[in-house]
Amino acid sequence: MGKKRAGGVGAGGELEVIRQIRERAGAVRRGSGLRLGIGDDCALIRPGRDEELAVTTDLSIAGRHFRLDWHPPEAVGHRALVRGLSDLAAMGARPVAAFLSLGVPRELAAAPDRTRPSSKTSWVDSFLNGFFALAKTHGVPLAGGDLAESPVALADIVLVGAVPRGTALLRSGARAGDRLYVTGTLGGAAVGLKRLAELNNPEVSGPFSDEEWHDALSPQLHPKPRIRQGLALRRRGLATAAIDLSDGLSTDLAHLCEESGVSATIQSELLPLAKGATLDQALNGGEDYELLFTARPKTLVPRSIAGVPITCIGHINEGVADEPAVMIATGRVAVPLEARGWQHFSKT
């Protein structure tokens, strides 16, 4: 951040925005691993001896991953960072540094946020408020990035984490006989998205209490990355495989099965549905950012980790070629579960 000259962003100009970002980045306490942050041509990262770096990148685009007219900017900043942190959690990695590249339409850079008439801060400032609040919670410093004027608002986030060599939780470790678990509840983000749509539809009227809105919207606007749970699963050697639920259980479980060369059966009555969520939202809604993991049948998996409940939702079977990888059972009747979570470039 700082060496690109992409033309002024808004009335404050790119340099002013970057100055503010740098100031705020400096306020987040550094964890171990980041040697040099914003200010030079590159950041310098030195993982601990016997550590590996875990690196992930996620793109958030207005109109695809969030809606400017629905999602408050601080929620967009929070969610952009969650996407990266959740990937680190799924590997059991400790966050070391974040890199953020922002593309911002001119009118969102300096002007007060017009999506919220009472707001005096710009969309970018509010985005950064959400981003830095979560960064602080997890002690992950912003170590660099880029800023450019763009026809569409977008945030590209890179997260670097560290994990002791050879111990990262992989998608590929599940074996027949393993039990299947999830953290937290499922479908809450989909319920929140539906509520956001209702909020923005004048034909759907409340009245809902503030508390009710907050409860319903928060899994969508402020999902919690399960960093502590991922670290605990790795450190205690509980999980054989793990993935985070970003696209939806049906799709993400299929990814895990494919990488492990196994199949899986979910028991529908065991699924921990979020308040108000349907089975379909729990299976296909996506954006819950919970962890899905497998453990050997003899492993004693705790009922909760750091206050977040852990639920056994099914088991892993041998993979059989040409047979569906994921089944869903109600009682003893099992049917194939189609991967109907989030997919870019899909026909539906």
Ligand SMILES: [Mg+2]
């Ligand atoms: Mg992931």
